[in-house]
Amino acid sequence: MEYSYDYLIVGAGLFGAVFANEATKRNKKVLIIDKRNHVGGNLYCENIEGINVHKYGAHIFHTSNKETWDYINQFVEFNRYTNAPIANYKGKLFNLPFNMNTFYQLWGVTTPEEAKNKIDEQREPYLNLKPKNLEEQALHLAGKDIYETLIKEYTEKQWGRPANQIPAFIINRLPFRFTFDNNYFSDLYQGIPIGGYNKLFDNLLKDAEVLTNVDYFENKMLFDELAEKVLYTGKIDTFFNYKLGILDYRSLHFETSIHNTPNYQGNAVVNYTDKETPYTRIIEHKHFEFGNQDKTVITKEFPHEFSKDNEPYYPINNQDNNLLYSSYRYLADSLSHKFLFGGRLADYKYYDMDDTIEAALKLSNTEFNGQILYSEKLQVEI
Template structure:
């Protein structure tokens, strides 16, 4: 059969592009090396609970166009992300807010909290932050940094906080209100019935053929010769045979358990911020959908050093890796018949709404409408 496109990967970028191409009458072949569709947003049902197989995924965006777009594939609930931090048995609210400051310092007003942070920042003699530790202390003070940032962050990235770039911590919200909502975005929720259905609907066209357990690199030359255009969402350095060096990632291991109890931790996400606990967080999946099932499913998330063959989750966007990626990006620009996309193709940390936005931009550029 003659195809117009080969799409490598059934995550959001590849699936959105496939859906939009098929809408325009194009024939699309989609391959994925895993045995299921939907990439890292894949959910599977266990005991009536939608289990996020590759970590917690909460959809959030300020973009009405993106929100309307994804809602055509699923109905979303009103879930609000309000994780809590567990530091050696002490429980604190995340994001850092007045509830956090009150429990830690006994302060009641935003002004008192700001004065406490400023006092600790001055005591640490921090001018312009040059690393994550300095950035964190300047944002939230020494106490919160030591209890709620340092251990978690060093586990997550496998490096000392003083060796990590300052920008990483800037993603963490700090609020001087009693608001436990982690995201300030206007639209937020979890698809009722899980994420997999979204990709199933995107790939349901008769013009789209899906092949699972198909590794692009097992037939790379054949694919390059057979398809006029390729949408590639794998690792960009692997595509080019690592000729400029290997880009670094952090990987994860998941330990999922079905428990014969109704409620294990009382919240969907609990972060473990001390250095001694080997996992960074525990996810209790039923709370994403306000579940009342008699049993529960939990997942412990263990960060690990990425090695070739492991699943790459978080790009290490430090100066060295960004320099290597720039070389790959410049090389990729010389291949107009290949579109690189997604976290791995663009070596960038994307949230789900950002991936959809990037895919729709690629669609507009490709089809000029």
């Protein structure tokens, strides 16, 4: 059969774009489609008042894998942005992640030894717990003050249910840093693309044919006949028309507004950890790129239940959902002669951006039988 394309890629997010770039570098003919009116998936930036606004929530690139960092820097230059979020609990501010600044703000302690002793004291009533839920896990790991001020109400907003009904595995561990270091990530490399994420996708997709405002499922049979192979990056249960059941997610919606001030909150990310505030955080986008515009743009982030009518953001990887996903994956693997599956929705995993890139490169490595065109180190194993 004569095909118009070697690969049809469904979804122009990071996974699909990286795979498309690897394919086109090997002279494969690629068509990439997306139901949204833009490429870039959740990394898409909208320019408002000269500010790159992260339309689908804050995205900060970070990795400790030098090969992944070098790979992505082929396409765009990154700035030196360091993520140092602030927590606001009923008007009181605390540094995140939990570090000596946080412990000083909570208890007035000034040395690592004092902080460790205070945490041990806080944990002591809960040390014999065998945690059955998130509340018990947090108390066991951190004690009452940290749990009630910085974890409980924020997490309940995120997940839409009481902390004693949330699985303990959500916080398997809590990192404590006994230094005055507000850098949220411990990775060696982090930053924001200079000029926004759209530049990254312009370069990744420069040799692919791209169609937006196209719903794959409205003409699935026609699209499948266009290419020898199809890479699907959407929800795996949707691909199979939910024949085994629906996978659960948490969703978000965003309220973005322009303010006639050069600086609204003094930080890119402020989390609101009290239950009275309906949103979980406010993003002030200009701080990602050290902007000096006269106005500013903020986004409030509201978590809510997922339905077919809104966007899936966070998979709920409990035992039932993981078992259901495994069944869908079994079906997907049986179609591997024609269909490839990958990305956070098809893999039903929470991926950071570096995870997504590495997974896309791993798939391309397998698909192209070792015809590696990226760095020598990446071709060993990723």
